[in-house]
Amino acid sequence: MQKKRYALIGTGSRSRMFIDALITTYHDIADLVAFADLSQTRMDWYNHHLETTAGLAPIPTYHADQFDKMIADTHPDCVIVTTMDATHHKYIVRAMELGCDVITEKPMTTDIEKMKAIFQAIEKTGKSLRVSFNYRYAPAYTRFRELVMEGVVGKPLSVDFSWLLDTSHGADYFRRWHREKQNSGGLLVHKATHHFDLVNWWIDSYPRHVFAMGDLQFYGKKNAEERGEHYSYTRYTGVPEAANDPFALTLDKNETFRHLYLEAEPETGYLRDRNVFGEPITIEDTMNVTVRYRNGVLLSYCLVAYSPWEGLRVAITGTKGRIELDIVENINHLQGDGKANAGASKGPFKHASITAYPMFGTPYEVEIPASTGGHGGADPILLEQLLSPNPPYDPFHRAASHIDGAASIIVGIAGNEAMKTGKMVVIDDLFVLPEKNPANA
Numbered sequence: 001m002q003k004k005r006y007a008l009i010g011t012g013s014r015s016r017m018f019i020d021a022l023i024t025t026y027h028d029i030a031d032l033v034a035f036a037d038l039s040q041t042r043m044d045w046y047n048h049h050l051e052t053t054a055g056l057a058p059i060p061t062y063h064a065d066q067f068d069k070m071i072a073d074t075h076p077d078c079v080i081v082t083t084m085d086a087t088h089h090k091y092i093v094r095a096m097e098l099g100c101d102v103i104t105e106k107p108m109t110t111d112i113e114k115m116k117a118i119f120q121a122i123e124k125t126g127k128s129l130r131v132s133f134n135y136r137y138a139p140a141y142t143r144f145r146e147l148v149m150e151g152v153v154g155k156p157l158s159v160d161f162s163w164l165l166d167t168s169h170g171a172d173y174f175r176r177w178h179r180e181k182q183n184s185g186g187l188l189v190h191k192a193t194h195h196f197d198l199v200n201w202w203i204d205s206y207p208r209h210v211f212a213m214g215d216l217q218f219y220g221k222k223n224a225e226e227r228g229e230h231y232s233y234t235r236y237t238g239v240p241e242a243a244n245d246p247f248a249l250t251l252d253k254n255e256t257f258r259h260l261y262l263e264a265e266p267e268t269g270y271l272r273d274r275n276v277f278g279e280p281i282t283i284e285d286t287m288n289v290t291v292r293y294r295n296g297v298l299l300s301y302c303l304v305a306y307s308p309w310e311g312l313r314v315a316i317t318g319t320k321g322r323i324e325l326d327i328v329e330n331i332n333h334l335q336g337d338g339k340a341n342a343g344a345s346k347g348p349f350k351h352a353s354i355t356a357y358p359m360f361g362t363p364y365e366v367e368i369p370a371s372t373g374g375h376g377g378a379d380p381i382l383l384e385q386l387l388s389p390n391p392p393y394d395p396f397h398r399a400a401s402h403i404d405g406a407a408s409i410i411v412g413i414a415g416n417e418a419m420k421t422g423k424m425v426v427i428d429d430l431f432v433l434p435e436k437n438p439a440n441a
Contacts, residue, residue: 010083108405110185154320212415
């Protein structure tokens with residue numbers, strides 16, 4: 001069997017899940033043939049990783065501006081896009097125009113015009129786009145979907161969803177490029193795309209109306225000064241004054257961060273460790289969203305990015321009862337040593353429980369299958385679905401198409417519009433989503 005050829009653009013930390021899978025588990029059926037990035041330093045580090053991890057020779061590297069040349073030289077079948085969110089569309093569209101299928105990290109893109117460009121490219125070229133919504137594949141979230149499919153709540157009517165990001169992982173969005181909305185679309189697009197996708201999938205519907213309110217209430221210079229906090233530094237690494245700052249992340253004390261970010265700064269100008277109480281920060285850290293779905297379900301959603309613990313509480317109530325899911329992903333406080341995991345959700349869950357409440361019956365606990373691997377056990381299952389030539393049949397229809405990608409980000413995009421205008425947004429006024437997802441037909 002001829003191996004499928006993959007090229008990857010965007011060699012930050014997000015790319016590692018794909019790279020490791022391609023050079024180890026799926027190396028017999030897949031070839032990683034090229035890297036593209038803004039930084040040669042990062043690509044060199046990953047080439048060294050290929051050699052030390054899998055004994056593989058270095059692969060060709062290209063500056064991001066040489067994307068067309070990379071495709072022409074290496075002839076990939078599929079391009080994996082793990083660049084900054086606001087640039088996803090650029091490489092998705094061009095890869096398709098050059099004859100490649102695409103796998104993109106979430107969110108698919110960050111605004112309506114970019115989303116339209118992606119849909120037009122798919123229609124024009126006939127190429128496929130998959131969005132890596134790994135949370136669908138976490139056994140706890142899949143079991144929740146299964147309970148709805150089994151009719152445990154009857155017809156779903158209401159969803160109550162709270163997501164808490166902690167002062168390690170949540171704060172990390174305010175150190176990085178995500179803190180500027182033109183780069184990420186804000187947390188309603190970058191992070192909540194996971195959560196809106198889960199709701200869309202759980203209740204098998206797409207959004208119709210969206211209203212949202214949100215503010216920057218904890219992070220940022222103004223909020224710190226109102227609490228009597230003053231900072232003399234704009235970043236953490238190499239700053240003695242930041243040594244005891246519980247929000248500090250020091251790149252020189254973390255081998256991966258040092259190679260991927262600190263040593264790449266002369267090429268990119270990108271500071272991975274900016275002070276979360278500095279400027280500019282143009283995204284919100286506290287958000288509430290209300291959504292009405294096509295099937296009548298109402299969603300109440302809350303996202304807080306400065307909680308002492310990380311996880312979620314979600315409930316679906318319907319005509320026959322209620323199911324509740326509680327997840328604790330992390331309880332962690334950064335100690336400023338650079339060793340703490342700044343991505344709580346990347347590991348196994350610390351705690352997960354589901355309780356069912358029949359309308360006129362006795363409540364009971366629902367067993368959740370055991371899991372290992374990143375994102376609550378989701379990553380290995382997701383990678384099998386994305387990279388295996390013959391993945392097992394999935395009765396839960398977890399594979400996310402470009403339509404699913406659009407249906408999730410459009411809630412966040414509409415939420416951003418509602419926060420700006422103070423008015424409810426009609427989704428069809430932004431973009432008319434297709435009625436049916438081909439992957440679920």
